Amino acid sequence: MTNRPAQFVLKVNGATHVVSASVRTPLLYLLRNDLALNGPKFGCGLGECGACTVLLDGVPTRACVTTAEVALGREITTLEGLGTRTALHPVQQAFIEEQAAQCGYCLNGMIMTAKALLDRDPHPDVATIQHELSRNLCRCGTHVEIVRAVQRAAQLLAERADAHDGAHV
Numbered sequence: 388m389t390n391r392p393a394q395f396v397l398k399v400n401g402a403t404h405v406v407s408a409s410v411r412t413p414l415l416y417l418l419r420n421d422l423a424l425n426g427p428k429f430g431c432g433l434g435e436c437g438a439c440t441v442l443l444d445g446v447p448t449r450a451c452v453t454t455a456e457v458a459l460g461r462e463i464t465t466l467e468g469l470g471t472r473t474a475l476h477p478v479q480q481a482f483i484e485e486q487a488a489q490c491g492y493c494l495n496g497m498i499m500t501a502k503a504l505l506d507r508d509p510h511p512d513v514a515t516i517q518h519e520l521s522r523n524l525c526r527c528g529t530h531v532e533i534v535r536a537v538q539r540a541a542q543l544l545a546e547r548a549d550a551h552d553g554a555h556v
């Protein structure tokens with residue numbers, strides 16, 4: 388390992404990016420400062436709050452305490468990789484429908500963590516959702532709305548899957 392700048396490739400949201408930096412640079416800095424992907428937020432910088440969460444090969448990962456080296460060769464997904472303003476991902480749509488934000492600073496981490504949960508378990512019960520999100524901090528106290536949003540997202544994903552199946556009958 389070295390602190391010297393090097394050129395390496397990061398795979399982010401289905402695209403490859405050449406980055407010049409030390410491989411020990413926190414992934415969050417490269418995403419925000421070099422690639423202008425500002426979905427992941429800088430909260431504590433200590434791996435404690437979850438605001439910076441991205442998916443590494445589908446697994447929620449705290450980008451503030453993950454070096455670029457750990458992400459090499461892996462698929463990085465940020466909030467920007469889920470949906471767009473005109474084609475929201477069902478998890479994003481559900482958070483809007485349930486008005487699950489006050490300041491919104493925690494939502495990146497909540498949404499990315501919920502997305503990974505629903506990929507793994509499409510019908511989680513409330514206890515499972517609460518447990519999964521328990522390490523994501525929300526200083527505004529919107530946990531009730533956030534849990535409701537994840538339940539709504541599960542419903543939207545199921546409806547989408549049914550519509551997809553129906554189209555192929």
Ligand code: FES
Binds near residue numbers: 428432435440450
């Ligand atoms: S900013 Fe990464 S966990 Fe808080």
Ligand code: FES
Binds near residue numbers: 489524527529
């Ligand atoms: S909505 Fe403000 S930190 Fe969660």
